[in-house]
Amino acid sequence: MSQNYPEWIWQNGQIKPWREATVHVMAHALHYGSSVFEGIRSYETPDGAAIFRLTDHLKRLYLSAKIYDIEIPYSMDELAEACREVVKKNDFKAAYLRPVAFRGLGGFGLSAECPTDVAVATWPMGPYLGPEALENGIDACVSSWQRFAPNTIPAGAKAGGNYLSGQLIAREARRLGFGEGIALASTGLLSEGAGENLFLVFDGALHTTPASASILAGITRHTLMTLAREEGIDVIERDLPREYLYLADEILMCGTAAEVTPIRSVDGKKIGTGKGGPITRRLQELYFGLFNGKTADRWGWLEPL
Ligand code: PMP
Structure with a gap:
């Protein structure tokens, strides 16, 4: 290519x-x-x-x-x-x-x-999960590959070798026709996407997997947690079982590359309306607002080029 x-x-x-x-x-x-x-x-x-x-x-x-x-x-x-x-x-x-x-x-x-x-x-890089991902959302699947256990390889380090796991998860998902794969941790509980953190919405609150779930605790994840709390949205870090993916009102993936991407289905099951719900849309507005001037940067996150 x-x-x-x-x-x-x-x-x-x-x-x-x-x-x-x-x-x-x-x-x-x-x-x-x-x-x-x-x-x-x-x-x-x-x-x-x-x-x-x-x-x-x-x-x-x-x-x-x-x-x-x-x-x-x-x-x-x-x-x-x-x-x-x-x-x-x-x-x-x-x-x-x-x-x-x-x-x-x-x-x-x-x-x-x-x-x-x-x-x-x-x-130059456009939206990592495809040109329409931010607007339309993506279809995700749970990977047959588990994330490495915490006593094997530290997920909290962003090290090249970790991305052997990410490649297996992402390539399997694409081969099966999905936009991205979601991995379970060695505990069997939810971990994160191949290169993104996960947020699930239940009753207007955001739930995200903790550092102990073999995730890279993303800077975008921290950004969204901060912006959400400012808006009065509850954010809860907690263990999440796989089936919660199918029960959530909304799911989004986030990362520097993926930005804030709605998940419209997991394993073929529709999430909410399948169109990205109100909390996901609000978080997108707030996140991209940092760059278009609509969200005040009170944290000094925008460091001049
Ligand atoms: N998890 C993994 C495995 C990642 O590769 C990334 C991307 N760096 C993230 C989460 C999101 O991290 P960040 O928001 O800091 O880009």
């Missing part, structure tokens, strides 16, 4: 042409999944382009790195500047940003002390 790539990328302290940002085939991360990364979006706002919650995303990157003893040889300020620089150099305003830090070339064993390579890529 042909793909248009952006012109510029940041790698190890330098902006360089995209095609020159290469790594050795024996880089540790390629064999063992030893990378940590972030997915961030910048948006055009009435006050100029802004990177959404850049600092919070970079904090999570360093925490993910800490879990795996990956030393990032740049300060957070330096990486924040790299993010801004690469978006500007490509002349993007609304874009997706992908900082990644990984064990590079330096040894062959699992515990080899390899130098950390760092890159920041950026590219």
